Amino acid sequence: MITIDLSYFDNFINVSPPAAIWRLFVDGGWIVVLWALLWGFWESWKFWRQNLYGATRRFVFLAVDIPKTSIDSPSQSPRAVENFFAHLDGAHASDTLWEKYWEGKTQDFFSFEIVSVEGYIQYVIRTRDKFRDLVEAAIYAQYPEAEITEISDYAASAPSKYPDPEYKMFGTEWIPVKDEVYPLRTYLDFEDALTKEFKDPMAAILENMAKMGTGEQLWYQITVTPISQKGWVAKGEKVVKKLIGAKIKEKKSLFAKIFDLPIKIIDAVMGQVVSSGAASAPKKDDVPSQMLYLSPGEKTKVEAIEKKISKIGFKTKMRVVYLAKKEVYQKTRAIHTMVGAVKQYNTMDCQSIKPEYDKVGTTAHYFFTRLRVKWKQQKLMSAYKGRSNWRGMGTGFVCNIEELASLWHFPAAWIKSPAVKTVESKRGVAPVNLPIEGSEIGIGYFKKKENRPTA
Template identity: 35%
Template structure:
């Protein structure tokens, strides 16, 4: 043990406090601020929290002015869409090509930052439209991502639809209700209910939650509009490794190892010296060395005692952080003429449809009414505060802001594809592992031959299969009403209608041809089964006759 002479240190502490004896409070503060450089703390606070944000905002604004202007692309996919939601997940994965990396000079001197885009779903007087807003230099990326997954899609550049309603509220013609949706669980690494969980295990049918949302949006009438916006800011590939591992360790009750920072490494000799000094003085070791450590539970033993819900959370977190992701903000606005506002349909029904993606054990969406809801203020200057919120959310929506409102939350490509995708005609898609059954011996006396189906039974079974596996949406999300009103080049769009109609007819004919071929194959298969069964019966009868002994050749017959 090192022997330390604490006489000098003790005298130094006594001299420091003696100089304040007999002084007033003002004189003590004056000494601390100017003699001992205490004013540097206030300079740091002023620079960090006042000057730095204004400086970054200024240089980023200057850099953004030099960037290409944003455009809005309207996407139409035929009703006979055969692609699954996995195709839309691939679409979002490909959009991550917009992620950029910046060095400190470009970030803090030139003002570069990660640009964002947004995917939007709107209903303009009952006409549903899928939209993507992105910088014009990202247009090739977006179009390639769409055409790569949906070859029959049609993409049209359109004007911004937000200009079709007043910008400020209150006004004489329109009113609005709006809010932002945030995650219901504070743990952002827990995913929402994604599309694999919407498949029925036994019938193997996929119940698309988008159907209820689009059905509601298509029910509004003239003078009403529903806007749903999801802003996307690309994240790095390793976006969730560190935070996700921390959440996993919390569930497994594994305490994280404390890492020494730069300052702790610099002052480590001094802290060890103080620890040695206190140990000699009062007999206490502040460094914690030599103390008996509690035995930590091993991960395997912890896993055995986890509940089914905790095991599901572990698997869900690992699945989410293994996928590419965006920082997202979800905004919703229902705007209509004052005499046509229908909040039970435009607000309650839509919020109910969005809650389909909630999993009480994992995560989900909830309207952030307290912070962003336009009808939340209930006391003191109610009308003024509500109108201020309406103008704030309308401004944030028009600018596609990623800063205003609730903090952005990370959503992976699977989550985004679940809440923003084109409805598929084919809903029979085995996405989940099938339920396993125990095998047992067949009952005694069970017939070994399968009786052939009659023509009527085969046709009925085929019809039931087609009705079960093919669902045509009742709402129309592939119409020209929106483009006819907002297309930038209406003449070109109108001229392209004949080619588009021809292509849609070709798609319908191809679908009919596929069904015809499938039907012919099914009929041929049934005929072959019937022929094989008939041949087998004839062969069995012949063998049975050959095996029977002839009664005429028996010796005991006279």
């Protein structure tokens, strides 16, 4: 019989709280305090070193314009953008312990954006300057006649503090409903199996952006961070095995193995004692899986996950910001239409993404609403301007290159939105209709800074 001695706590009955706390500290509580201090120091050290490293980064903003002749080509479908994203995985780095914890080095990432300033639409890529050649090479490999121009940051002069006397803003970011290994609908699902007609899901997003009027802006941002493929692929394989009823072999830590050793010895001894008196029954082989007994829907789900993990994945964060002058501000017209357009990629059996309004979205209910909305607006605008891949709802979720190419790609030829910036030829002077006046924010930043030479 096991008895628990509680007499130790009798020492705290007739002593003052400070004396009781000191007694607990001396009798082993110092270990917890020391661990907390060491953990805090370690996290502060990493944060400090990473900030120092981050200050050394230099970024460039590239406006990408695709000639109509390239868009008209059947070969330049979202599949070309999928190949482009696969090319960018070359930026993934395996850092040494010295680089990670002394130099503060973190994984570099990219930001892919579509910007509407008063209805004028521009595709923008932000990249670290050392990866500019990588990005341009990847684009030219798929779109040889593309025009890539360095521009200034269109978001830099937007208000950072709210409420602002002139502008109002609303924004949020998207989060997955299920585990990140479940796939979204991709561009392949928008192609008719018989006629091969492609209904571009980007059309709804671009048409919504084209409707922005004077004093209105709509920003769509996807941050893409290269990651190690081993972890999320293994996670997907584990989910698949669980769905098909296959046995999952879990790797145990060294501590768990040591803890399990006495139990295994006892089980072995008891097994010998029990089996010595009677013949043991023949052991049945484990069924490898229940795949034959799955419903058609369950089989489709398994196949979809296996297809997703077969392609390169990136950590992804999606944001949208609507910024407008107070006299023309119409949140419903901009945001609700954008949310509806993104819902095209959702499925009920696999993955869905939804706008997050509780912690990140610039809304609040019941208590201190104005103060909470102000904090959320400032945090979201700071995250957008910094192209942060960790602020908000964590580090995001994994999208593979097929999903990314569906969420961000150049429009199909049949999309009628005249505001999407395209070029007629490979190189030329700045288009005469390029707006450089009007709104005080954004438009002027699409003026050319530099045209890269071409071979």
